[in-house]
Amino acid sequence: MKTITHLSQTLQTLLTETADELARSSRFVQRQRLVSGSDFVQGLVFGLMAEPDATYHQLHLAYSRRSPHPISATGFDQRFTPQAVAFLKRMVAAGLQSGLQQAMGTVFGLLKRFNGVYVLDGTRVSLPDGQQHLLTRLNLTSGEMTWEQTDQRQHDNHFALSHAPLPVGALRLADLGFFDLDTFAQLNQQGVYWLSRYKTGTRLYDETGQLLDLGQLLQSGSVDCPVWVGQQRLPARLVAQPVPPIVRQQRQNDHRHRARRKQRPISTRVLGLAGWTIYLTNILTLDFAALAALARARWQIERVFKLWKSFFRLPQSASHLPIRRQCLFWAKLLVILIAHWLMRLDKRTFPERSLWQTAQVIQSFAFSLFDALSDNTLLQCVLNDFQSTLARVSHLSKRASHPLSFQLLA
Numbered sequence: 001m002k003t004i005t006h007l008s009q010t011l012q013t014l015l016t017e018t019a020d021e022l023a024r025s026s027r028f029v030q031r032q033r034l035v036s037g038s039d040f041v042q043g044l045v046f047g048l049m050a051e052p053d054a055t056y057h058q059l060h061l062a063y064s065r066r067s068p069h070p071i072s073a074t075g076f077d078q079r080f081t082p083q084a085v086a087f088l089k090r091m092v093a094a095g096l097q098s099g100l101q102q103a104m105g106t107v108f109g110l111l112k113r114f115n116g117v118y119v120l121d122g123t124r125v126s127l128p129d130g131q132q133h134l135l136t137r138l139n140l141t142s143g144e145m146t147w148e149q150t151d152q153r154q155h156d157n158h159f160a161l162s163h164a165p166l167p168v169g170a171l172r173l174a175d176l177g178f179f180d181l182d183t184f185a186q187l188n189q190q191g192v193y194w195l196s197r198y199k200t201g202t203r204l205y206d207e208t209g210q211l212l213d214l215g216q217l218l219q220s221g222s223v224d225c226p227v228w229v230g231q232q233r234l235p236a237r238l239v240a241q242p243v244p245p246i247v248r249q250q251r252q253n254d255h256r257h258r259a260r261r262k263q264r265p266i267s268t269r270v271l272g273l274a275g276w277t278i279y280l281t282n283i284l285t286l287d288f289a290a291l292a293a294l295a296r297a298r299w300q301i302e303r304v305f306k307l308w309k310s311f312f313r314l315p316q317s318a319s320h321l322p323i324r325r326q327c328l329f330w331a332k333l334l335v336i337l338i339a340h341w342l343m344r345l346d347k348r349t350f351p352e353r354s355l356w357q358t359a360q361v362i363q364s365f366a367f368s369l370f371d372a373l374s375d376n377t378l379l380q381c382v383l384n385d386f387q388s389t390l391a392r393v394s395h396l397s398k399r400a401s402h403p404l405s406f407q408l409l410a
Contacts, residue, residue, distance in 0.1 A: 026087035039067040044331040050366035052313040080324040088330035109410040115169035125315045128322035135159040173298040198278035240278040248275040293408035345387040
């Protein structure tokens with residue numbers, strides 16, 4: 001109940017008081033007579049939540065549902081201006097700063113061992129004025145999500161979010177694009193766990209400082225030993241196991257395909273290591289199966305990106321006009337942020353949830369939330385009904401032959 005109260009207050013504050021304040025400071029209301037910032041953003045948010053591919057006529061209907069200032073559909077469409085883009089950008093930034101912090105769900109299995117399991121990854125979406133690059137951080141334990149965006153071309157490791165401090169005892173998961181020994185050393189100092197696949201070419205040393213031949217080391221079979229990594233001599237644990245022949249063949253084919261696409265030669269060393277799953281980590285107490293389950297959990301963030309692009313239709317727009325497409329992009333980002341807040345009312349942990357079914361529940365409640373937004377008591381009742389519905393439909397079914405990630409984590 002405490003979380004529902006907090007969520008209702010956050011939604012009301014963001015979509016009314018904050019919206020009106022930011023609209024004034026963004027010069028949106030000065031140019032757009034009658035339409036207030038809160039009316040405009042509420043019509044967009046709940047209209048797009050109910051129908052991600054909404055036309056401007058459908059968004060006008062959503063706006064007209066509660067606004068005391070009637071305007072025509074054409075008049076509403078004329079509100080999509082550069083000032084509206086600036087206003088919606090600031091709304092997204094304000095939403096990110098007011099995110100919910102309470103942990104939801106019952107922590108289970110391997111997730112219990114860490115003070116949060118944080119997954120980092122980036123995605124890009126195309127707009128008429130260029131690409132937007134979003135670096136996203138997802139906590140699998142609580143469902144908390146945040147992101148940092150830029151329209152500049154830059155490596156994921158150059159975002160401030162990729163180096164933002166994590167709680168002591170947390171685990172950081174990221175792909176090889178984030179492989180950086182200085183970052184790992186910093187995490188060691190902060191008391192944060194990390195787990196990464198081995199990056200081909202990284203030098204490994206034994207306790208005497210002798211350079212290790214990884215290929216020769218793997219000839220003895222499965223490996224689990226302490227190593228010192230790179231010129232920094234970063235202390236770590238090397239864990240490796242061979243993969244089945246069919247997996248090895250598929251990996252080698254993938255390497256050859258990438259090499260042909262980039263017109264680069266491929267070394268026999270890379271092809272040889274394709275027959276192994278190799279991890280570097282500072283976790284000392286878990287076996288290979290547990291580490292592999294945690295490494296696989298990194299793909300949960302790919303489920304998030306798929307939801308954004310396939311369900312909420314983030315890159316798509318029913319309009320061909322650049323300024324309207326930009327407005328709808330930022331409005332959809334705000335919809336996505338609010339949707340993730342709503343998802344956290346699910347008492348299951350993040351890996352157990354069917355994101356698609358959860359999004360469908362959010363879609364079905366969009367106008368109920370819209371109608372209740374001005375009445376805190378009524379909004380809490382709607383959120384209670386929403387939470388009850390999630391409990392009945394949002395779970396993933398277990399699989400016996402190919403267990404899902406949450407089964408392996410359990």
